Amino acid sequence: xxxEQFFQSRQTDWKTLTELLERGQRDLxxxxxxxxxTLGRLxxxxxxxxxxxxxxxxxxxxxxxxxxxxxRAHAVIYRSEPxxxxxxxxxVTTGFPRAYRETLVFTGAAALVxxxxxxxxxxxxxxxxxxxxxxxxxxxxxxxxxIEDRELWAKIxxxxxxxxxxxxxxxxxxxxxxxxxxxxxxxxxxxxxxxMNGLILGGxxxxxxxxxxxxxxxxxxxxxxxxxxxxxxxxxxxxxxxxWAILQPGLLRRRDALALAARQAVRLIIGCVPLLVGAGLIExxxxxxxxxxxxVKWSVGLGTGAVLYGYWLLAGRDKxxx
Numbered sequence: 001x002x003x004e005q006f007f008q009s010r011q012t013d014w015k016t017l018t019e020l021l022e023r024g025q026r027d028l029x030x031x032x033x034x035x036x037x038t039l040g041r042l043x044x045x046x047x048x049x050x051x052x053x054x055x056x057x058x059x060x061x062x063x064x065x066x067x068x069x070x071x072r073a074h075a076v077i078y079r080s081e082p083x084x085x086x087x088x089x090x091x092v093t094t095g096f097p098r099a100y101r102e103t104l105v106f107t108g109a110a111a112l113v114x115x116x117x118x119x120x121x122x123x124x125x126x127x128x129x130x131x132x133x134x135x136x137x138x139x140x141x142x143x144x145x146x147i148e149d150r151e152l153w154a155k156i157x158x159x160x161x162x163x164x165x166x167x168x169x170x171x172x173x174x175x176x177x178x179x180x181x182x183x184x185x186x187x188x189x190x191x192x193x194x195x196m197n198g199l200i201l202g203g204x205x206x207x208x209x210x211x212x213x214x215x216x217x218x219x220x221x222x223x224x225x226x227x228x229x230x231x232x233x234x235x236x237x238x239x240x241x242x243x244w245a246i247l248q249p250g251l252l253r254r255r256d257a258l259a260l261a262a263r264q265a266v267r268l269i270i271g272c273v274p275l276l277v278g279a280g281l282i283e284x285x286x287x288x289x290x291x292x293x294x295x296v297k298w299s300v301g302l303g304t305g306a307v308l309y310g311y312w313l314l315a316g317r318d319k320x321x322x
Contacts, residue, residue, distance in 0.1 A: 003057050003060050003062055006052075006053070006056075006057070006062065007062050010049055013042050013045055013046070014042075014046065014049075014065075014066075014069060016038070016042060017039070017042040017043065017046055017069065017073060018069065020035060020038065020039045020042070021039075021072055021073055021076055023035075024036075024039065024076060025076060028076070028077075039073075039077070040077070042073075043070070043073045043074075043077060046066060046069055046070050046073060047070050049066055050063070050066040050067060050069075050070050053066050091267075091271070092271075093315060093316060094315070094316035095267060095271075095316070096267065096268070096271035096316075097311060097312050097313070097314075097315040097316040098316045099264055099267045099268050099271070100234065100268065100271075100312045101312070101313065102264065103234075103237050103238065103241050103264065103265070103268060104237075105237075106236075106237035106238070106240040106241045106244065107233050107234050107236070107237030108233075108237070109237065109240055110179075110190070110194050110232075110233050110234075110235075110236030110237045110239075110240055111233040111236075111237075113191055113194040113195060113198065113236075114194045114195075114197060114198040114229075114232070114233065114236070115198065116198070117194070117195045117196075117197075117198025117199050117202060118198040118199070118201050118202030118205070119202060120199075120202065121135055121136070121198065121199045121200075121201075121202035121203035121206060122202035122203065122205045122206035122209075123206060124203070124206065125202075125203045125204075125205075125206035125207040125210065126205075126206035126207070126209050126210045127206075129148075129207055129210045129211070132144055132203055132206075132207050135199065135203055136199065136200065136203045136204070137196055137199065137200060140200055140203075140204065143204065144207070147204070147207050147208055147211055147213070148211060150211050150212060150213055151213070152208075152213060152216055152217060152220065173273060173276050175193070175197075175232065175235070176231055176232065176234075176235035176269060176272055176273075176276060177235070177269060178193065179193050179194070179232065179235040179236045179238070179239045180235050180238045180239045180242070180265060180266075180268075180269050181239070182239050183238065183239030183240060183241065183242030183243045183265070184242055184243075184246075184258070185243070186243045186246050186247060187239055187240045187242065187243020187244065187246075187247075188243070189239075190236055190239030190240055190243065191240070193236065193239075194232075194236045197232060201229075204217065205217065205218070219294045219297055219298070220287050220288065220297075221287070221301075222297055222298050222300075222301035222302070223282050223283070223286050223287045223297040223298075223300045223301045224279040224280070224282040224283035224286075224287055224301070225301060226301045226302065226304060226305030226308070227275055227276075227278060227279040227282070227304055227305065227308060228276070228279040228283070230275075230305070230308060230309075231272045231275050231276055231279070234268055234272055235268075235269060235272060237268075238265035238268045238269060239265075241261050241264070241265050242258060242261050242262060242265060244261070245257040245258045245260070245261035245262075246258055275308070278304075282300065282304075286300060
């Protein structure tokens, strides 16, 4: 069959496909169900025609035309769903809390490692404060003399609080992403991050308790600490999930198991970013405020924690069928 004959025999279908693509370019919902079915059928036929043209007419204009037509149809049919408000709302109300519950075992493991490290450091520094000089990491060693003078380091001037809040948000988000991404190395760096953060919080708690300012420390920490620690546990759990997929891929290839775990873990991290922003705002403006009573700070911390865990554990559950 010559090129002209091939074009004449198929041009009606190609023209119809082009018209449907022009109408459904922005939104396929503009097409009727029959037209969508016709679009799929003509797209499959056009891909077959392209294969024939590439075989029989490799350097002809009809082949270039078909290649462009098929590429255009593929982009329209297989484009990803736009980020609409409805899709975002489904993630908030259903996707995020379900992802949390599905990885709850790994989140609990990360929390357990953190808490055990904190308890060991807290008991050690409260019993023997000199142990803080070798138990606490180097980046917090400069706080020890301030605590020995029975003072806290957490007083932020009012005019510096917006900048401090921005820095705190950025730092917390970096820690969360680092704990998650470290899971790609079999989860070992994630465990190390949980241990180190537990040592810092527990060691400072024990040291301040020894010098009689433990209550002041936790009055500062509690407002933002419940959300912040919960997100650190979630990020650590996401990293451990990646590590577990590498160590125990099951029936899947390690690469496929890692990709599947990463897809779920990324949803968790994305959902945690707004929580860290909220915790940063509390830490920058409410936690260091001396004019806010202690019971307000404790109410903020415990109240936000109750709401957060109620959302994670209850939201997005399927309604029982009759």
